[in-house]
Amino acid sequence: MADDFDHLSPLAKNVLFNEGTERPFTSELLDEKRAGTYACAACGNPLFHSSQKFDSGTGWPSFDDPIDGTIETKGDYKLGVPRTEYHCADCGGHLGHIFEDGPTDTGQRYCNNGAALKFIPDKEPNLKGTVTAYFAGGCFWCIETDIELLDGVRDVTSGYSGGSAESANYDAITTGKTKHREAIKVAYNPNLISYQELVTQFMKHIDPFDAGGQQYDRGYQYTTAIYTQNEEEAKIAQDTLDVIAKTHNLKREIATVIEPYKNFYKAEEHHQDYSTKSPTNYKRYRKGSGRDAALKKIWGE
Numbered sequence: 116m117a118d119d120f121d122h123l124s125p126l127a128k129n130v131l132f133n134e135g136t137e138r139p140f141t142s143e144l145l146d147e148k149r150a151g152t153y154a155c156a157a158c159g160n161p162l163f164h165s166s167q168k169f170d171s172g173t174g175w176p177s178f179d180d181p182i183d184g185t186i187e188t189k190g191d192y193k194l195g196v197p198r199t200e201y202h203c204a205d206c207g208g209h210l211g212h213i214f215e216d217g218p219t220d221t222g223q224r225y226c227n228n229g230a231a232l233k234f235i236p237d238k239e240p241n242l243k244g245t246v247t248a249y250f251a252g253g254c255f256w257c258i259e260t261d262i263e264l265l266d267g268v269r270d271v272t273s274g275y276s277g278g279s280a281e282s283a284n285y286d287a288i289t290t291g292k293t294k295h296r297e298a299i300k301v302a303y304n305p306n307l308i309s310y311q312e313l314v315t316q317f318m319k320h321i322d323p324f325d326a327g328g329q330q331y332d333r334g335y336q337y338t339t340a341i342y343t344q345n346e347e348e349a350k351i352a353q354d355t356l357d358v359i360a361k362t363h364n365l366k367r368e369i370a371t372v373i374e375p376y377k378n379f380y381k382a383e384e385h386h387q388d389y390s391t392k393s394p395t396n397y398k399r400y401r402k403g404s405g406r407d408a409a410l411k412k413i414w415g416e
């Protein structure tokens with residue numbers, strides 16, 4: 116396999132295809148602070164965004180989350196203690212190990228060999244790189260799928276917002292008593308899609324007049340919200356809702372709330388990219404939920 120990758124250094128080949136480990140504090144990517152993408156050095160698969168990188172102090176480039184669907188994992192017992200190894204989903208190249216001691220809301224630390232990565236800076240380094248936005252739009256299987264299709268959106272993660280970390284799991288939340296909503300975290304490039312456009316598109320993928328959930332899914336956990344992280348976002352969100360209220364000359368009030376962002380807990384792995392992981396179930400659910408029919412009534416095509 117390594118023969119296909121003549122452009123790689125001997126160290127990179129050893130890490131990627133011999134499960135080697137580089138010496139700590141040797142990677143030049145440790146000090147890389149620019150906005151951009153960390154891709155697989157062998158095949159170019161985009162694995163992480165700069166927004167997912169943090170300084171772990173371990174001597175290896177560290178990330179709190181990968182770009183959805185770009186890595187795969189397996190158990191590794193080489194050191195006698197079970198560890199989770201991860202590798203590139205496209206070429207199988209070995210990248211590093213995952214540890215459950217991350218300092219951010221994902222709780223994870225992807226400890227990656229720098230030699231297995233290639234950094235690609237964003238084209239316009241003076242402008243902001245990837246930023247995040249948070250929304251609750253009913254069933255996260257659906258809203259994740261819809262928002263991920265927008266140009267400029269790099270990655271959407273399904274999760275839960277509001278409530279407390281202890282009860283942020285699907286079983287607890289479906290009772291509706293934990294005061295979480297099913298929510299999404301959207302990583303987007305503001306050079307390609309503005310926050311205002313993102314909010315507008317989000318609204319067109321929900322029923323903003325439904326105060327008790329979304330279509331077939333009833334209860335607090337399915338109500339809709341825009342979680343804003345600063346005053347600028349709050350103003351844009353309010354202006355967007357005002358425009359919709361004016362242009363939709365309906366008797367019903369807009370039920371979507373604007374709330375300050377508080378937290379986001381990533382949902383269980385099987386809920387991520389549900390529409391591609393479980394396409395049959397997803398299609399049946401989507402049709403049965405009446406979501407598309409309801410949205411078409413409100414927004415037209």
Ligand SMILES: [Zn+2]
Nearest residue numbers: 155158203206
């Ligand atoms: Zn690869």
